[in-house]
Amino acid sequence: MTGCSWREEDAPKPQTQPEETIQPPQQTVEPSPSLPQRSPNLPQRDEVQTYEASLAAVGDVLIHSSVYKDAKTEDGYDFKGMFERVKPYIESADLAMANQESMLGGVELGLSDYPRFNGPTEVGDALKDAGFDIINLANNHTLDRGEEAVTNTIRHLDKLGLIYTGAYLSAEDQKRLRTVEKNGITFAFVSYTFGTNGIPVPAGKPYLVNLIEEEKIKSEISEARTQADVVVMNVHFGQEYVNMPNREQKDVAKMAAEAGADIIIGHHPHVLQPMEWIETSRGNQSLVIYSLGNFLAAQEGNRNRTGGILQMQVVKTVKQGNVTIQVQKPAFIPTWISMTNWRKYKIVPLWEAPVNQVSNAGTYMPEIAKHMKQWMPELQVMTK
Numbered sequence: 068m069t070g071c072s073w074r075e076e077d078a079p080k081p082q083t084q085p086e087e088t089i090q091p092p093q094q095t096v097e098p099s100p101s102l103p104q105r106s107p108n109l110p111q112r113d114e115v116q117t118y119e120a121s122l123a124a125v126g127d128v129l130i131h132s133s134v135y136k137d138a139k140t141e142d143g144y145d146f147k148g149m150f151e152r153v154k155p156y157i158e159s160a161d162l163a164m165a166n167q168e169s170m171l172g173g174v175e176l177g178l179s180d181y182p183r184f185n186g187p188t189e190v191g192d193a194l195k196d197a198g199f200d201i202i203n204l205a206n207n208h209t210l211d212r213g214e215e216a217v218t219n220t221i222r223h224l225d226k227l228g229l230i231y232t233g234a235y236l237s238a239e240d241q242k243r244l245r246t247v248e249k250n251g252i253t254f255a256f257v258s259y260t261f262g263t264n265g266i267p268v269p270a271g272k273p274y275l276v277n278l279i280e281e282e283k284i285k286s287e288i289s290e291a292r293t294q295a296d297v298v299v300m301n302v303h304f305g306q307e308y309v310n311m312p313n314r315e316q317k318d319v320a321k322m323a324a325e326a327g328a329d330i331i332i333g334h335h336p337h338v339l340q341p342m343e344w345i346e347t348s349r350g351n352q353s354l355v356i357y358s359l360g361n362f363l364a365a366q367e368g369n370r371n372r373t374g375g376i377l378q379m380q381v382v383k384t385v386k387q388g389n390v391t392i393q394v395q396k397p398a399f400i401p402t403w404i405s406m407t408n409w410r411k412y413k414i415v416p417l418w419e420a421p422v423n424q425v426s427n428a429g430t431y432m433p434e435i436a437k438h439m440k441q442w443m444p445e446l447q448v449m450t451k
């Protein structure tokens with residue numbers, strides 16, 4: 068399918084089961100206590116229907132020159148092997164998303180490294196092969212190589228059947244909300260970036276990249292809420308190489324949660340920043356990760372080579388017409404960008420990182436687990 072709003076072939080499979088209490092945080096639309104109670108003589112229709120889908124997210128895929136040189140084949144590029152070891156964790160999720168930080172304009176535009184990146188389109192094929200479904204394109208590097216690199220990237224992802232968000236082909240394309248139905252739950256995806264490294268957005272073409280603009284975010288999220296059960300926001304923000312979110316990140320996440328974003332996936336700092344639940348004035352809680360770090364990039368040092376796969380379950384409960392959405396069981400698989408002398412790139416679970424590549428290898432895993440759990444003690448960090 069070439070469209071960006073698609074529907075899974077498999078019909079929703081509601082499971083009828085007794086109501087149960089699910090911990091931890093939940094969004095609940097409670098029936099008003101003043102509503103008339105159902106007569107006990109009427110047929111028993113108080114069943115609870117639950118629908119469940121799993122979601123996975125990773126951070127920056129930033130294709131430096133040593134990464135594409137390593138992927139060179141006789142007749143093109145092949146990045147698939149780099150994702151091989153983490154593929155099982157991606158493809159097992161019902162929906163998986165990645166942040167494609169550098170555009171994939173292809174060789175015809177000339178490949179390039181920092182500060183103005185352009186990578187081979189074949190990165191998209193590897194993302195598809197690894198099991199990703201949704202690709203965020205709203206980044207500070209979106210406009211690095213101009214409009215053509217953006218449109219080449221989009222056309223290639225679209226051809227692969229991947230959903231792209233945050234950068235678009237036209238105003239019409241930008242307006243079309245990206246929704247996906249999975250197991251009876253409709254997800255909507257929106258994306259924004261803080262800026263484009265000072266490169267001006269071409270006049271009359273604001274659809275090329277979605278910027279963080281409070282009113283736009285609020286109206287798009289509230290529109291998304293009318294069309295979907297769950298709103299997922301990718302947001303590119305924060306300060307590079309800083310392990311904790313800044314005031315602006317906190318404010319943007321809070322604003323988006325208040326507007327109705329259930330899940331907020333942050334990236335840009337190139338290092339991991341922790342997660343938390345944001346309580347909204349409506350009494351529900353949204354999950355935010357402030358930065359997912361680098362998933363694939365050529366940067367040095369422990370923190371820049373560490374990323375992760377965030378996993379969660381989304382549960383939709385329907386009872387007497389009331390829909391409840393809960394984000395449950397957040398889990399985190401820390402990952403490591405393995406490479407030797409800027410070659411042999413491979414993303415591996417952190418516990419498989421070659422010890423000679425990691426400083427303080429003995430204490431690094433617990434350090435990362437502690438960092439990610441600091442505001443969310445129930446977060447399950449996989450350590451092997």
Ligand SMILES: [Zn+2]
Binds near residue numbers: 168303
């Ligand atoms: Zn960035």
